[in-house]
Amino acid sequence: KAGVTQTPRYLIKTRGQQVTLSCSPISGHRSVSWYQQTPGQGLQFLFEYFSETQRNKGNFPGRFSGRQFSNSRSEMNVSTLELGDSALYLCASSYAGATNEKLFFGSGTQLSVL
Amino acid sequence: EDQVTQSPEALRLQEGESSSLNCSYTVSGLRGLFWYRQDPGKGPEFLFTLYSAGEEKEKERLKATLTKKESFLHITAPKPEDSATYLCAVQGGYSTLTFGKGTMLLVSP
Helix, strand or coil, X not given: CCCCXXXXXXXXXXXXXXXXXXXXXXXXXCEEEEEEEECCCEEEEEEEEECCEEEEECCCCCCEEEEECCCCXXXXXXXXXXXXXXXXXEEEEECCCCCCCCCEECCCEEEEEC | CCEEEEECCEEEEECCCCEEEEEEEECCCCCEEEEEEECCCCCCEXXXXXXXXXXXXXXXXXXXXXXXXXXXXXXXXXXXXXXXXXXXXXXXXXXXXXXXXXXXXXXEC
């Protein structure tokens, strides 16, 4: 069974640009969550999607957005990039996103903003 | 607001030298405490879920325990392949995971 796939693996952008990251969950999983990981803050929750609907949202500015498609694939978008957006962005999937359900993470997209 | 503090930030052990990692937490209505392992360049990999104080779970050289305020990840006779960052996370009333910053473990042969 294929794992969670994130593309691209690495990305370099400049301030002010926008970026779109992609995540393909494990087949059959309908919940997709996104996390930002930095050395200083650790893993921070961005948002969760289930059946194309945003179900939970973390404490991030509106520049961070996402969506989920009918095949459960998800994208997240960051507009007007800032230097502080440099981070590893991780996607995680689970069957239903239920309480106590373990998450399966992808290897992440390493975003560098110059 | 849910909070998770992990200690130490980094730990270096000799192969075979047992030790414990700590995860202290405050959460409104604990629904679950999770341990994940993260290798460099990869996403976290699930290890354990603990639900209530007094619960213990084991997997190979790892044993996780839970009290009302903290969790421990005990590593018995570690091997170099146990080197990784170990992450603790809690799920409370808001149903989203709050992660600690992790403990970076290095096991030398």
